[in-house]
Amino acid sequence: MEKNYPLYLLSTWKIGGPAETVYWPETVEDLSSVWHRAQEEGIPVRLIGKGSNVLFPDGGLPGITLVTTALRGICWGDYTVKVEAGYTLARLAQEAGERGWSGLGFARGIPGSVGGAVMMNAGAHGGEMASSILRVKTLWADGSIKQLERTDFDLGYRYCSLRGQAWILEVELKFQPGDRNQILQTMKENLSKRKANQPLQEPNAGSVFRNPPGDSAGRLIEAAGWKGKSIGGAKVSEKHANFIVNTGEAKSEDVLALIQTIISDVQDKYGITLQTEVESILTGNRGIKEDR
Ligand SMILES: Cc1cc2nc3c(=O)[nH]c(=O)nc-3n(C[C@H](O)[C@H](O)[C@H](O)COP(=O)(O)OP(=O)(O)OC[C@H]3O[C@@H](n4cnc5c(N)ncnc54)[C@H](O)[C@@H]3O)c2cc1C
Structure with missing residues (x-):
């Protein structure tokens, strides 16, 4: 836990004043108990992932800012993966590609967390998270933890119906068998296109x-x-x-x-x-x- 932590360190835009308290929960139970305590004490609490799509205020933030990046548990299945919200999306895409699993190739250049990517329904190069999600584990405002099937919530263009309702704790994704070399080659080409077309040397938050x-x-x-x-x-x-x-x-x-x-x-x-x-x-x- 850090007090008066500069928010600019948590944002790819490198902008933002001091957060009163920043906390990186290491387990889902830890995250849930901080949420409960904050509710009991009336402390404002918010949650971010890798801060690649947020603009923080210059004046900083009161209360607790939770950052999911220490929630990195992962369990590979049979063309499926169960992964905690803070896992790096681009890393997951690369790891799936190296197994010859197709479905997340579009995400190799998107610098967010898996939880943030579900909440934004992140997408690129004709692909989007919506096509790979099987189910998500969520924390709701009343403190309940619910497992939702993909059909239990809506996803659209940079839209998720869970926004403002629940936090994503864990995600289960599906893949299809693919050609390893071709997947890796396509991801490489997509990364080159990004380098050519996007200002990756300067702090930014994507589109x-x-x-x-x-x-x-x-x-x-x-x-x-x-x-x-x-x-x-x-x-x-x-x-x-x-x-x-x-x-x-x-x-x-x-x-x-x-x-x-x-x-x-x-x-x-x-x-x-x-x-x-x-x-x-x-x-x-x-x-x-x-x-x-
Ligand atoms: C160089 C660059 C290129 C990019 N290219 C793309 C692109 O091609 N396509 C694209 O879609 N996006 C792109 N983005 C934007 C960004 O990477 C995605 O939106 C990403 O999914 C955000 O994830 P994050 O973990 O950084 O979320 P954050 O920025 O930390 O948070 C974004 C929002 O999601 C919420 N959130 C985060 N985690 C959770 C969670 N576990 N549960 C509930 N809510 C949560 C936050 O409260 C916030 O409202 C790009 C950004 C950059 C900097």
């Missing part, structure tokens, strides 16, 4: 906006003339207009101002209201009902 139906957010932002433009230390990437990079000293408020300005400009120019994909964690409970 900031969702693609509107039938269009691409990056295309609209570039067409509106935002590529390379900055507010404070937040800059629209020269490489990919749907990425906002931290040029070194970016504040959360710079990123939010840039996001808002882009939304109004694209709205004025094209009549399309961009929606953010990135999660802005401003305060209070996130992950399990806001009002608790």
Whole structure:
């Protein structure tokens, strides 16, 4: 457990003030008991994974910030795997690929945790988490732990119906037999494409906006003339207009101002209201009902 821990260390954007308390539970029971104690004492609590899709506030966060990255248990089955929420998605994709198991190849370049990937229904290169999930173990606001089959909840484009309702503790995924060399080769090619098209050398949180139906957010932002433009230390990437990079000293408020300005400009120019994909964690409970 750490007190006054700098949130920027927990975010790929490298932005965020001090968190009052940060805790890395090592077991599901540990996580659940911290949740219960926080509820009893009325302390705000939120949960993140690898922080690759979040924007933390400059003023920091009160209460407890739980980080799942020490929940790394894994158990391989017969073309299935049961894995705890904090396991690195890209590592899992690589390990499955090396077994010649197909299904997660799309995820090799996505820098999140397995739990975060379910919550975001992460996807790329035509694949998404939804196709591989068999069941999930979840913690609910009333403290109950429930095993849900894939058909018990909805997943859509960067959408999971469990958001704001439950935390993902463990995930069971399925694979299909595949050609090991081909899977590894495709993952390698996808990684090269990312290196060529994404600003991976600068702190960022992936795509900031969702693609509107039938269009691409990056295309609209570039067409509106935002590529390379900055507010404070937040800059629209020269490489990919749907990425906002931290040029070194970016504040959360710079990123939010840039996001808002882009939304109004694209709205004025094209009549399309961009929606953010990135999660802005401003305060209070996130992950399990806001009002608790
Ligand atoms: C360079 C780069 C490239 C990226 N490319 C892609 C891409 O191609 N496709 C894509 O979909 N995304 C992409 N992303 C975004 C990001 O990696 C994914 O959204 C990822 O799934 C987030 O996982 P995380 O563990 O980092 O979640 P976090 O950022 O830690 O959290 C994201 C949200 O999920 C919630 N959450 C996290 N873990 C849990 C849990 N166990 N239970 C309940 N809620 C939870 C958090 O509260 C928060 O609301 C990219 C990001 C970067 C930096």
